[in-house]
Amino acid sequence: xxxxxxxxxxxxxxxxxxxxxxxxxxxxxxxxxxxxxxxxxxxxxxxxxxxxxxxxxxxxxxxxxxxxxxxxxxxxxxxxxxxxxxxxxxxxxxxxxxxxxxxxxxxxxxxxxxxxxxxxxxxxxxxxxxxxxxxxxxxxxxxxxxxxxxxxxxxxxxxxxxxxxxxxxx
Amino acid sequence: xxxxxxxxxxxxxxxxxxxxxxxxxxxxxxxxxxxxxxxxxxxxxxxxxxxxxxxxxxxxxxxxxxxxxxxxxxxxxxxxxxxxxxxxxxxxxxxxxxxxxxxxxxxxxxxxxxxxxxxxxxxxxxxxxxxxxxxxxxxxxxxxxxxxxxxxxxxxxxxxxxxxxxxxxx
DNA sequence: GTATAAACGTTTAGGCTTGAAATACTTTTC
DNA sequence: GAAAAGTATTTCAAGCCTAAACGTTTATAC
Numbered sequence: 336x337x338x339x340x341x342x343x344x345x346x347x348x349x350x351x352x353x354x355x356x357x358x359x360x361x362x363x364x365x366x367x368x369x370x371x372x373x374x375x376x377x378x379x380x381x382x383x384x385x386x387x388x389x390x391x392x393x394x395x396x397x398x399x400x401x402x403x404x405x406x407x408x409x410x411x412x413x414x415x416x417x418x419x420x421x422x423x424x425x426x427x428x429x430x431x432x433x434x435x436x437x438x439x440x441x442x443x444x445x446x447x448x449x450x451x452x453x454x455x456x457x458x459x460x461x462x463x464x465x466x467x468x469x470x471x472x473x474x475x476x477x478x479x480x481x482x483x484x485x486x487x488x489x490x491x492x493x494x495x496x497x498x499x500x501x502x503x504x505x
Numbered sequence: 506x507x508x509x510x511x512x513x514x515x516x517x518x519x520x521x522x523x524x525x526x527x528x529x530x531x532x533x534x535x536x537x538x539x540x541x542x543x544x545x546x547x548x549x550x551x552x553x554x555x556x557x558x559x560x561x562x563x564x565x566x567x568x569x570x571x572x573x574x575x576x577x578x579x580x581x582x583x584x585x586x587x588x589x590x591x592x593x594x595x596x597x598x599x600x601x602x603x604x605x606x607x608x609x610x611x612x613x614x615x616x617x618x619x620x621x622x623x624x625x626x627x628x629x630x631x632x633x634x635x636x637x638x639x640x641x642x643x644x645x646x647x648x649x650x651x652x653x654x655x656x657x658x659x660x661x662x663x664x665x666x667x668x669x670x671x672x673x674x675x
Numbered sequence: 676g677t678a679t680a681a682a683c684g685t686t687t688a689g690g691c692t693t694g695a696a697a698t699a700c701t702t703t704t705c
Numbered sequence: 706g707a708a709a710a711g712t713a714t715t716t717c718a719a720g721c722c723t724a725a726a727c728g729t730t731t732a733t734a735c
Contacts, residue, residue, distance in 0.1 A: 357537065409535070410693085412713085440714080464523045467655070470523070485640065583684085586685055587720080588720090607731085608729065609682085
């Protein structure tokens with residue numbers, strides 16, 4: 336209490352509203368996510384992380400290094416190892432050695448994996464469309480534009496002139 | 506393939522746009538979430554789930570049954586058990602037996618836990634405000650309204666007259 | 676009054692997630 | 706060409722998460 340000066344970017348006016356928006360965003364996202372998760376489980380016996388990995392791989396038919404994959408998905412390196420291992424067990428992904436560099440491997444979808452993914456992707460698109468069906472085309476478009484203002488990519492805050500905000504964590 | 510009639514609520518026109526919006530929503534949420542998670546870790550040595558639990562408890566000074574808690578947070582029953590156990594170890598939460606019903610327990614914040622939470626909540630609000638600082642008050646308000654159209658609460662889809670969508674998973 | 680059902684919380688098995696440490700290989704440097 | 710530095714991946718410990726299986730305890734039915 337006692338009015339921390341120059342701490343809030345917007346002079347503690349929008350603070351509550353931003354919080355409200357964030358909570359709403361979070362609730363909505365979690366709701367949709369858990370719906371998708373459950374449907375993936377029931378209808379394809381798979382998980383959202385697996386789906387995400389397969390989606391990334393499907394965008395790169397020549398395969399990706401584990402490295403690149405974890406960067407694309409913005410998850411930790413060690414995390415991807417486990418997911419890929421299970422996908423390999425299921426026969427949907429294969430690891431291929433890279434010539435000239437025995438440290439790295441390239442991972443890519445098998446033919447079966449590609450087919451499986453296409454089916455899942457189709458269902459996934461329908462589900463999302465259904466879950467967002469209460470938004471008109473206009474509203475969807477509008478919202479998409481508003482989101483463009485928000486930070487989606489990692490990296491330091493847009494900028495901070497003399498931000499004494501919460502300083503110094505070395 | 507072959508035009509599945511009456512499958513897409515909006516006649517497969519908005520489908521791609523809905524998908525686009527969903528992906529953006531997801532990216533933004535994850536970005537903010539991971540930022541908050543990291544700050545909570547660095548500055549308070551805690552986690553987002555712990556914070557969420559403490560927030561829920563702080564709204565109920567008289568405590569909640571494990572039951573009610575997991576419902577409020579919309580997470581599984583067993584999940585809450587572990588989080589509460591760790592919070593109890595840290596001295597921020599206590600379990601109190603309920604008279605007349607030896608099945609249930611009431612959990613509530615200790616005095617220390619309440620104080621700790623207030624500090625975290627204050628920082629949390631600042632962080633969110635900062636992360637959303639690129640949205641004007643108007644935009645924030647507008648967005649909040651658009652979200653009202655979206656399904657945030659669990660439950661069956663808004664309605665589905667003769668939805669043959671993906672039917673029957675008993 | 677006892678059998679049965681319902682409610683409550685924990686435990687368990689399996690998977691996701693991170694950050695840190697370990698391992699294995701490659702390139703650079705001297 | 707051996708040591709050092711760097712790169713790519715895996716392993717590990719700890720925590721989060723779910724669905725399902727389990728014990729208790731309480732309520733309901735007969």
